[in-house]
Amino acid sequence: MEQKVVLITGGSSGIGRSIGGYLKTKGFIVYGTTRNLANNSNFKDFNLLELxxxxxxxxxxxxxxxxxxxxxxxxxxxxxxxxITGPIEETPHEEILKAFDTNFNGPLHLSKAVLPTMRSQGSGLIINITSIAGYMGLPYRGIYSASKGALELVTEALRMETKAFGIHFTNLAPGDFATNIAAGRYHSPVFETSPYKEPYGNTLKMMDEHVESGKDPLLVARMVFKIINTKNPKVHYKVGEFMQKFSLFLKKIVPDKVYEKLLMNHYKL
Structure with missing residues (x-):
């Protein structure tokens, strides 16, 4: 059987690196991407492209x-x-645009770039890594939620637009995993004079603890492998802690105000 060629953006660290390493062990030809190849000269897990x-x-x-x-x-x-975290009122708008440029525009640029080739092949699979946070407007993480939620929706549209060409789109939404995302994210400072100082500070601490105690990103890699080997992938997949996935089920069945209250209790707001 001919080896499949896989391209993974953000492949030099975190979830992307886990996905690439796992797929390579399964016989795939793997290419990851990084913004600066020179900073990854010792990277040997799989092929890297500068992007x-x-x-x-x-x-x-x-x-x-x-x-x-x-x-x-x-x-x-x-x-x-x-x-990206912070009270929306206090988050610089240029940082909001940067988040959308990476989390939403980025996947669109990549999808547009590979679609002509996939269409000529008559086959292809595009997996958009979103987030369980993209299914709800989380306090102090609203911009991140919005960028991932927007990607979920546009994937639904792309899926229908490209189905006739033999191309499959799907979303994979992870919960909290043990990666370096907290170190690399933008977060608005906790200002001493801010009316959000106490609730935002407490929420920020809670978010960092969740990432530090998160599950092994290898679970995401295994789910990607499962999706690749599924003939007709579903629209949405989730992977993470039981309670994180259960929260999405609750959102479907309880009234909006009740769900809002549950979230506020969770974040002690």
Whole structure:
């Protein structure tokens, strides 16, 4: 059987690195991406391409390089993303735009770049890594929730638009996993004079604890492998702690105000 070629954005660390390493052990030809190849000169897990998901020209160059080497692309995993926290009122708008540029525009740039090739092949799979946070407006993480929620919805549309070409789109929403996302995210400072000082400070601490105690990202890698081997992938997949996934079930069955109260109690607001 011919080896499948997989491209994973944000592949040099965290969830992306776990996905790439696991798929390589399963016989896939794996390419990850990083914004700076020079900073990853000792990276040996799998192939790396230099790519900035925020820059359409960078995306085109990297995809062209991959196609020149392999002649095809079977699977795209849009994994690159950044975290952002803070009271929305106090979050600089340029940081909001940066978050959407990476978490929403980035996957669109990549999808647009690979779709012509997948269409000519008559096959292809695009997995967008979103977040369980994208299913609800979380306090002090509202911009992150919105960027991932927007990606969930646009994936639903792309899925219908490209189905006739033999291309499959799907969402995979992880919960909290033990990665370095907390170190790399933007978070608004906890200002001494801010009316949000106490609740935001407490929530920020809770979010960091959740990531530190998160599950092994290998679970996400195994789910990606399962999706790749599914003939007709579902629209949405979730992977994470039972309570995180259960919270989505609750959102469907309880009144909005009750769910809001549950969230506020959880965050002690």
């Amino acid at each position: 900035d998901v925020r820059d359409p020209e960078s995306v085109k160059r990297a995809v062209a390089e991959l196609l020149a080497k392999e002649g095809k692309i079977d699977v795209l995993v849009n994994n690159a993303g950044i975290g």
